[in-house]
Amino acid sequence: MTERLQVSMHEAQSQLDQLAELAWRGDTVVITKDGKPYLNLLPHVDTTRARKPGRLKGIIRMTADFERRSEDIIDGFENHL
Template sequence: MEEARQYNVHDAKTHLSHIPEQVATGEEVVISEAGEPVARVVPLHARVRRAGRGSLQGQIHIREDFDGLPDDLADTFGMR
């Protein structure tokens, strides 16, 4: 794994507009104070964008016998 880029607090303030760009590409950024790491900036997981209802219509096929159980399982559960 690649080592995280590190900034001291002063440099982090100076480069603040670039830090989100670096993090968005998957980099981690560590911010240090007096040589000691105090914070780590990491990318957030992207939000799942859900399409509207019916957006997969015609792309998924469910077989007619989807709910049917094989005979041996139906017997096991007393369904026959």
């Protein structure tokens, strides 16, 4: 179970290594300034999946009447500017 921990900016400066370890383990660490939430301390996560154009080809399908629009929908968008 993850915990939510709030520490002041001063406490965070003096305990950064311990707070970083807690964040890495999944706890929510909120750094406060003047008694109000100011920053969330989060672990870095590498992006392992590179974007590849066309990777969903054949998975997503559009209906044959995709381009056909109802006039009331068009009017709804255009008349509410």
